[in-house]
Amino acid sequence: MLSTMTTEQATGRDRSSRTRERLLDAAVEAFAASGFAGTTTRDIASRAGMSPAAVYVHHATKEDLLFEISRRGHHASLEVLQTAFDAEPDPLARIRAMVGAFSRWHAETSRVGRIVQYELNALTPEHRAEIAETRRTMERLVQRTLEDGIAAGTMRIPDVKGTALALLSLSIDLVRWYRPGGPITPDGLAELHGELAVRMVAA
Amino acid sequence: MLSTMTTEQATGRDRSSRTRERLLDAAVEAFAASGFAGTTTRDIASRAGMSPAAVYVHHATKEDLLFEISRRGHHASLEVLQTAFDAEPDPLARIRAMVGAFSRWHAETSRVGRIVQYELNALTPEHRAEIAETRRTMERLVQRTLEDGIAAGTMRIPDVKGTALALLSLSIDLVRWYRPGGPITPDGLAELHGELAVRMVAA
DNA sequence: GTCTATATGGGGATAGAC
DNA sequence: GTCTATCCCCATATAGAC
Numbered sequence: 001m002l003s004t005m006t007t008e009q010a011t012g013r014d015r016s017s018r019t020r021e022r023l024l025d026a027a028v029e030a031f032a033a034s035g036f037a038g039t040t041t042r043d044i045a046s047r048a049g050m051s052p053a054a055v056y057v058h059h060a061t062k063e064d065l066l067f068e069i070s071r072r073g074h075h076a077s078l079e080v081l082q083t084a085f086d087a088e089p090d091p092l093a094r095i096r097a098m099v100g101a102f103s104r105w106h107a108e109t110s111r112v113g114r115i116v117q118y119e120l121n122a123l124t125p126e127h128r129a130e131i132a133e134t135r136r137t138m139e140r141l142v143q144r145t146l147e148d149g150i151a152a153g154t155m156r157i158p159d160v161k162g163t164a165l166a167l168l169s170l171s172i173d174l175v176r177w178y179r180p181g182g183p184i185t186p187d188g189l190a191e192l193h194g195e196l197a198v199r200m201v202a203a
Numbered sequence: 204m205l206s207t208m209t210t211e212q213a214t215g216r217d218r219s220s221r222t223r224e225r226l227l228d229a230a231v232e233a234f235a236a237s238g239f240a241g242t243t244t245r246d247i248a249s250r251a252g253m254s255p256a257a258v259y260v261h262h263a264t265k266e267d268l269l270f271e272i273s274r275r276g277h278h279a280s281l282e283v284l285q286t287a288f289d290a291e292p293d294p295l296a297r298i299r300a301m302v303g304a305f306s307r308w309h310a311e312t313s314r315v316g317r318i319v320q321y322e323l324n325a326l327t328p329e330h331r332a333e334i335a336e337t338r339r340t341m342e343r344l345v346q347r348t349l350e351d352g353i354a355a356g357t358m359r360i361p362d363v364k365g366t367a368l369a370l371l372s373l374s375i376d377l378v379r380w381y382r383p384g385g386p387i388t389p390d391g392l393a394e395l396h397g398e399l400a401v402r403m404v405a406a
Numbered sequence: 407g408t409c410t411a412t413a414t415g416g417g418g419a420t421a422g423a424c
Numbered sequence: 425g426t427c428t429a430t431c432c433c434c435a436t437a438t439a440g441a442c
Contacts, residue, residue: 012407015407019407034240034324035324036241037237037238037241038240038325040434040435040436041435041436041437042434042435042436050408051408051409051410052436052437053410053437053438053439054407055437056436056437057407057408058407061437062436062437117379118321118379121238122241158394158398159395162387162391162392162395163395165377165380166373166395166396166399169372169373169376169377170369170372170373173372173375173376174372176320176321176375177368184365188365189365191361192361192365192366192369193369195361196369196403199402200399200402200403202402222425243416243418244418245416245417245418253426253427254426254427254428255418256419256420256425256426256427256428256429257425257426257427258419259418259420260425261425264418264419265418265419
């Protein structure tokens with residue numbers, strides 16, 4: 001299919017695709033700075049260097065922009081967590097890797113992270129339900145690691161579900177205060193939070 | 204002054220004061236549910252059982268309502284933290300008490316807590332600056348406790364500022380997911396988070 | 407696909423009667 | 425102090441020319 005595409009079609013599609021991405025980037029900046037409800041489509045359009053009407057050629061509604069950003073962000077952060085899970089077989093090393101990687105992602109992608117974590121209520125019920133699936137998968141990944149650590153005898157945990165939430169809080173809450181370019185780096189946060197996570201659960 | 208007030212004046216003032224509080228309560232519900240930008244003054248008024256115009260008799264602007272809620276919430280949560288600080292002289296016991304009490308407050312007062320933690324950007328620069336003072340005081344209280352624990356030899360901490368932020372994250376982030384009436388109770392969170400906090404910092 | 411212009415609705419805040 | 429009515433502005437989204 002792709003190979004039968006004429007040069008003209010390819011160019012037109014690439015240009016359109018790039019514009020779509022440019023609008024998504026502009027929406028990320030705007031939503032992260034002002035929140036979904038506090039952002040106007042005019043703001044998004046002007047950040048992308050376009051007229052307000054041009055937004056609707058590429059995205060049906062403002063909420064569609066949010067959903068696309070949230071969907072991609074959730075999938076990316078789940079992949080980060082899954083990759084760390086797969087990389088370390090030992091439960092203690094695994095929880096250090098998972099929390100470290102999750103914090104690094106939230107710092108490196110803090111604007112998307114803020115939207116992912118704070119704008120679930122702005123989604124339509126259908127979109128929110130779809131996203132909720134991904135979030136449950138992430139929580140289960142952490143809970144399973146804690147249960148494995150207890151079974152192995154290297155972890156001692158008062159409350160698995162509550163502790164899993166607390167571990168995720170370390171990473172998630174940094175989008176509230178983290179500012180890129182400051183003295184605190186994504187790698188520094190990854191190391192610190194990985195260490196604190198191990199201390200929280202170690203036997 | 205109070206003693207010279209006539210009964211009529213006292214009644215009038217009490218009634219006005221109660222209406223003022225009723226509007227603040229309505230605004231707490233609305234802001235916590237929809238965010239500051241997503242809340243209309245009509246929504247606040249109808250939750251308080253009044254017309255939109257009545258709001259402005261008691262509060263100059265929508266932002267004034269937010270500021271009053273945020274100011275009171277910050278003062279209350281600082282007092283909670285300070286009380287725990289004062290109650291326990293030993294650094295380890297103190298950090299358990301502080302984090303536990305801070306989590307309990309955020310769970311018991313989760314609607315106000317959500318506004319306190321998430322709506323700083325909606326304040327005017329002047330109001331935000333005033334609030335920031337209180338927030339710095341809270342962070343310093345935690346940092347000082349960690350430094351005391353290190354000096355006493357009962358704590359071992361990779362990064363005092365970063366760990367202080369992480370400890371506060373345990374309590375603060377619960378306003379994102381906590382729902383009153385569920386299986387998780389404020390007391391349960393206080394105990395769990397107090398324990399996890401001690402583990403994070405103990406030598 | 408982009409623009410200008412606009413339809414349509416709702417927002418914060420105020421005026422003025424009671 | 426409360427109401428109804430309204431000012432005035434700005435929001436999302438669309439129409440139609442180019």
